[in-house]
Amino acid sequence: MPGSIRASDTGRTPAAAGPRLGTGWRWWARRFLRNRVAPIGFVIIFASVVVAVTAPAIVPYDVRAMSPQDALTPPGGRYFFGTDEFGRDVFSRVLLGSRVSLVVALFSVLTAVALGTSVGLAAGYYGGWWDSVSMRAMDIIFAFPAILLAIAIMAVLGTSLFNLVIAIGIVYTPQFARVARAAVMGVRSLEFIDAARALGMGNARIIGRHVVPNVMAPMIVQISLSLSLAILSESALSFLGLGTRPPTPSWGNMLSDGRQLLELAPWNAVFPGLAIMIVVLGFNLLGDGLRDLLDPRLR
Amino acid sequence: MQRYLATRLLALIPVLLGILAVVFLLIRLIPGDAVQLFLGTQVEMTPDQMAELRRFFGVDKPIWAQFVDYLGRILRGDFGVSLRTSRPVLPDIMARLPLSFQLAMFALVIALAIAVPLGILSAVTRNSAFDVLTRIGGLLGLSMPNFWLGAMLILVSSRYLNVSLGQYVPLRQNPLGTLESLYLPAIALGVAIAAILMRYIRSSLLEVLGQDYVRTARGKGLRASAVMLRHALPNAMIPVITVVGFQMGYLLGGTVVIEEIFALPGMGRLVLRAIFQRDYPVVQGVVLTIALLFVVTNLVVDLLYAWIDPRIRYG
Numbered sequence: 001m002p003g004s005i006r007a008s009d010t011g012r013t014p015a016a017a018g019p020r021l022g023t024g025w026r027w028w029a030r031r032f033l034r035n036r037v038a039p040i041g042f043v044i045i046f047a048s049v050v051v052a053v054t055a056p057a058i059v060p061y062d063v064r065a066m067s068p069q070d071a072l073t074p075p076g077g078r079y080f081f082g083t084d085e086f087g088r089d090v091f092s093r094v095l096l097g098s099r100v101s102l103v104v105a106l107f108s109v110l111t112a113v114a115l116g117t118s119v120g121l122a123a124g125y126y127g128g129w130w131d132s133v134s135m136r137a138m139d140i141i142f143a144f145p146a147i148l149l150a151i152a153i154m155a156v157l158g159t160s161l162f163n164l165v166i167a168i169g170i171v172y173t174p175q176f177a178r179v180a181r182a183a184v185m186g187v188r189s190l191e192f193i194d195a196a197r198a199l200g201m202g203n204a205r206i207i208g209r210h211v212v213p214n215v216m217a218p219m220i221v222q223i224s225l226s227l228s229l230a231i232l233s234e235s236a237l238s239f240l241g242l243g244t245r246p247p248t249p250s251w252g253n254m255l256s257d258g259r260q261l262l263e264l265a266p267w268n269a270v271f272p273g274l275a276i277m278i279v280v281l282g283f284n285l286l287g288d289g290l291r292d293l294l295d296p297r298l299r
Numbered sequence: 300m301q302r303y304l305a306t307r308l309l310a311l312i313p314v315l316l317g318i319l320a321v322v323f324l325l326i327r328l329i330p331g332d333a334v335q336l337f338l339g340t341q342v343e344m345t346p347d348q349m350a351e352l353r354r355f356f357g358v359d360k361p362i363w364a365q366f367v368d369y370l371g372r373i374l375r376g377d378f379g380v381s382l383r384t385s386r387p388v389l390p391d392i393m394a395r396l397p398l399s400f401q402l403a404m405f406a407l408v409i410a411l412a413i414a415v416p417l418g419i420l421s422a423v424t425r426n427s428a429f430d431v432l433t434r435i436g437g438l439l440g441l442s443m444p445n446f447w448l449g450a451m452l453i454l455v456s457s458r459y460l461n462v463s464l465g466q467y468v469p470l471r472q473n474p475l476g477t478l479e480s481l482y483l484p485a486i487a488l489g490v491a492i493a494a495i496l497m498r499y500i501r502s503s504l505l506e507v508l509g510q511d512y513v514r515t516a517r518g519k520g521l522r523a524s525a526v527m528l529r530h531a532l533p534n535a536m537i538p539v540i541t542v543v544g545f546q547m548g549y550l551l552g553g554t555v556v557i558e559e560i561f562a563l564p565g566m567g568r569l570v571l572r573a574i575f576q577r578d579y580p581v582v583q584g585v586v587l588t589i590a591l592l593f594v595v596t597n598l599v600v601d602l603l604y605a606w607i608d609p610r611i612r613y614g
Binding site: 105136146236255270 | 326441442453549556586
């Protein structure tokens with residue numbers, strides 16, 4: 001997906017160069033609010049999370065209730081975003097569709113973070129043959145176009161929410177491995193690591209106490225940007241019929257249905273796409289803003 | 300340059316083996332074995348007959364031996380036989396490859412045509428209204444699902460502009476017809492790349508404009524246009540080349556989704572149909588072909604990079 005390049009953007013500068021994270025919450029909150037884009041992104045994401053959590057309670061109509069007499073009603077009036085060919089309310093379905101997008105994005109990125117960070121930390125910290133073998137393996141995943149690999153994995157595993165998380169998680173693993181490795185390489189030879197070792201700290205403790213906190217800054221930026229890519233991937237897979245299946249509404253499969261009605265009832269395709277765009281924009285704004293905040297050298 | 304070329308080609312071997320291993324193992328992840336897949340569920344067979352068939356297909360051997368067999372077949376250009384049409388897979392893929400490749404390239408050209416001028420103007424007029432608007436546009440382009448943009452382009456062109464989408468015309472028949480049938484899909488595919496490249500060009504140019512040698516060039520009294528064209532731009536554009544290489548994956552993978560929405564008969568539609576028909580040799584073949592195409596285009600971009608920037612060649 002686009003934006004893979006940001007992996008190298010953030011990987012380029014090790015965290016050691018940036019300010020430490022533990023400089024006090026007030027100071028960070030002030031800087032966050034003074035940033036022009038991050039707060040906007042944060043508000044968008046916060047609002048979408050609230051919608052996703054409360055969706056079953058706030059939707060005006062039952063998303064599965066069909067009312068044929070109201071089929072293909074244009075937006076406005078009783079139906080804010082209009083209705084689909086079964087007379088189901090598009091607005092309610094868009095609200096509820098946020099759940100699939102956010103849940104899949106969140107869990108697939110968590111999978112990628114867990115896998116990628118472990119591989120990258122170990123590779124960067126221990127070096128040697130483990131570094132070459134594991135990073136070559138990551139290169140091979142990178143050698144496939146992301147969406148194509150996700151499609152192939154879904155084709156093999158079959159469509160389910162769990163498999164969707166696995167497929168997208170695997171695809172974005174190498175980026176986290178690279179960010180983590182680059183960050184570790186940056187701090188590995190610094191004095192405080194030597195000091196920790198001289199004090200008799202074990203490897204696991206050094207990684208946990210001294211390396212991980214220094215990897216946090218580029219990691220957070222990468223997480224935010226990966227969430228935006230994961231949402232786009234999920235919607236593409238669902239659009240192709242390889243992700244979430246009807247009747248569960250997701251933005252991707254709504255778009256797939258809406259495409260058939262493009263001439264007749266374009267609102268079925270317009271609104272789910274706008275919803276995707278707004279949430280993805282939120283994560284992009286947050287990611288961009290955080291990068292400026294956490295990595296002053298890139299400003 | 301020759302030494303660089305040689306090392307690059309050597310470094311390719313493990314990546315190619317890795318790609319082949321992944322494509323080979325993908326199919327092994329499917330529950331059930333290959334013979335069962337080939338026969339489908341209707342055919343009843345005795346265990347003896349199954350064992351015979353396994354020997355015939357070579358799936359009774361250890362997995363590494365099967366992989367060696369697979370490598371041998373791929374090297375001979377044997378991508379297997381479709382389970383649905385019983386035709387060899389490779390000719391079918393080759394017939395559809397030009398469309399997908401042309402679409403990806405066309406999208407790249409459109410992306411560059413948008414990104415280069417906007418990125419430069421944006422950097423030069425830093426923080427002006429134009430810069431802010433372009434950057435907002437860039438963020439929107441980055442956030443838009445490409446298949447949705449495709450649907451919107453179809454909607455606008457058919458509903459409001461009364462432009463009907465033509466059938467795909469092969470390049471050899473009528474190059475203009477090819478452009479006409481591919482420009483909307485190429486825009487849909489290229490916009491996100493345009494946004495990425497634009498952002499990158501802007502920041503790369505801003506970085507270069509702050510360098511000492513640009514100040515020196517200004518200091519010795521060169522005209523602003525000469526500073527820009529001779530000193531700043533060439534240096535700013537070099538790293539952009541690698542970004543282009545990186546995004547080839549998005550362009551090639553994205554064709555699958557874009558071909559689906561524009562009903563174009565390329566490799567993407569071939570692979571999607573194969574997935575739903577559980578025609579695994581075709582799925583394997585297309586995934587392998589697109590991955591190889593990605594590797595090759597990336598290599599070409601890297602070589603171009605090294606050719607333009609001697610620091611890479613001799614570094």
